Amino acid sequence: MKGALIGCGFFAQNQLHAWRDIEGAEIVALCDRDEQRLVQSATDFNIARTYFDAEAMFKDAGFDFVDIATTAPSHRTLVEMAARAGVHIICQKPFAENLDDARAMVSAAAEAQRTMMVHENFRWQSPIRAALSIVRSGRIGTPFFGRFSFRSGYDVFTGQPYLAEGKRFIIEDLGIHILDIARAFLGNAERITATTKRINPKIRGEDVATMLLSHIAGATSVVDCSYATRRMPETFPQTLLEIDGTEGTLRLDAGYRLTVQSDGEDVQDVSPPVLPWAEKPWHNIQESVLTIQQHFTDCIAAGREPETSGSDNLQTLALVEAAYLSAAEGRTVTLDEL
Ligand code: NAD
Numbered sequence: 316m317k318g319a320l321i322g323c324g325f326f327a328q329n330q331l332h333a334w335r336d337i338e339g340a341e342i343v344a345l346c347d348r349d350e351q352r353l354v355q356s357a358t359d360f361n362i363a364r365t366y367f368d369a370e371a372m373f374k375d376a377g378f379d380f381v382d383i384a385t386t387a388p389s390h391r392t393l394v395e396m397a398a399r400a401g402v403h404i405i406c407q408k409p410f411a412e413n414l415d416d417a418r419a420m421v422s423a424a425a426e427a428q429r430t431m432m433v434h435e436n437f438r439w440q441s442p443i444r445a446a447l448s449i450v451r452s453g454r455i456g457t458p459f460f461g462r463f464s465f466r467s468g469y470d471v472f473t474g475q476p477y478l479a480e481g482k483r484f485i486i487e488d489l490g491i492h493i494l495d496i497a498r499a500f501l502g503n504a505e506r507i508t509a510t511t512k513r514i515n516p517k518i519r520g521e522d523v524a525t526m527l528l529s530h531i532a533g534a535t536s537v538v539d540c541s542y543a544t545r546r547m548p549e550t551f552p553q554t555l556l557e558i559d560g561t562e563g564t565l566r567l568d569a570g571y572r573l574t575v576q577s578d579g580e581d582v583q584d585v586s587p588p589v590l591p592w593a594e595k596p597w598h599n600i601q602e603s604v605l606t607i608q609q610h611f612t613d614c615i616a617a618g619r620e621p622e623t624s625g626s627d628n629l630q631t632l633a634l635v636e637a638a639y640l641s642a643a644e645g646r647t648v649t650l651d652e653l
Pocket residue numbers: 321322323324325326327346347348349352367369384385386387389407408409434435436474475477488600
């Protein structure tokens with residue numbers, strides 16, 4: 316398959332590295348409004364076709380899928396353009412700025428009969444996959460409690476300055492991943508209660524969020540996120556897990572230490588590999604980029620719906636919206652309200 320990538324910014328560099336490693340897919344065209352970023356990426360990854368304007372790139376055609384690696388404000392326009400061009404779509408998170416846009420984007424891809432996947436990669440990190448396969452195998456029985464925790468003091472603002480500028484920050488950018496992980500383990504939620512805080516005075520949005528979820532299948536979970544937590548050693552970008560089931564408990568602790576207590580105790584090191592183009596501490600996220608893009612490629616080849624499809628991601632985005640509404644109004648929000 317041939318692909319085109321739009322948005323040659325900070326994170327797209329990982330996506331371009333990963334595409335080079337994927338069998339069965341190749342990026343043949345690049346688009347960015349920023350000339351320097353466009354030329355640099357085309358040179359680094361030896362890609363001949365370059366465009367400032369996405370419309371012109373779709374008009375020239377010659378590719379089967381598009382990888383949208385821009386920030387959320389452009390996602391709806393670009394997804395609808397891609398659907399009109401009849402190509403498969405992988406789009407970065409946050410999928411859209413609001414649920415109405417996201418629903419329209421899912422419909423556009425469905426009408427075009429093209430695969431639409433969200434690059435929601437945290438649940439594709441190999442330590443999370445290792446934990447998921449244990450829980451999905453039934454080894455700890457039926458889960459009734461989960462804690463999904465991401466607490467860090469890492470400076471994310473130097474690489475991604477826009478994170479300091481938006482009215483919304485941690486739930487929309489990072490909490491979205493952790494809420495998605497909670498869904499992967501415990502299924503869809505029906506209610507959420509959230510509180511938010513801003514500790515760092517230099518940013519505009521909230522950098523702390525604590526959320527309580529009631530899942531439809533019966534479990535309760537706590538999703539807690541902070542970029543205002545000083546800890547040594549720094550755990551960025553690890554998501555720590557604690558899941559209690561009727562037959563046992565699973566924990567993913569700092570340092571990628573996975574413990575299962577059911578019949579006896581089993582402790583494993585599930586540290587992710589450091590790919591040749593990756594660097595610590597981002598290697599955990601970088602490896603998941605390769606895995607999710609391989610999943611997208613495999614699903615298209617097999618005609619299968621991706622696990623993190625656009626329609627699946629509507630549930631994650633709904634949790635984000637419901638969390639902000641809950642924090643703003645100081646009440647529990649049911650997902651049916653949205
Ligand atoms: P960035 O600002 O560094 O890069 C975005 C690029 O898109 C810029 O170069 C900009 O010029 C270009 N662009 C924007 N609109 C365009 C348009 N209409 N046509 C052509 N080019 C356009 O942003 P980033 O930090 O790389 O983030 C991009 C996305 O990736 C965001 O949605 C962010 O949330 C997401 N992200 C995901 C992860 C993850 O682990 N999944 C990590 C970091 C960032």
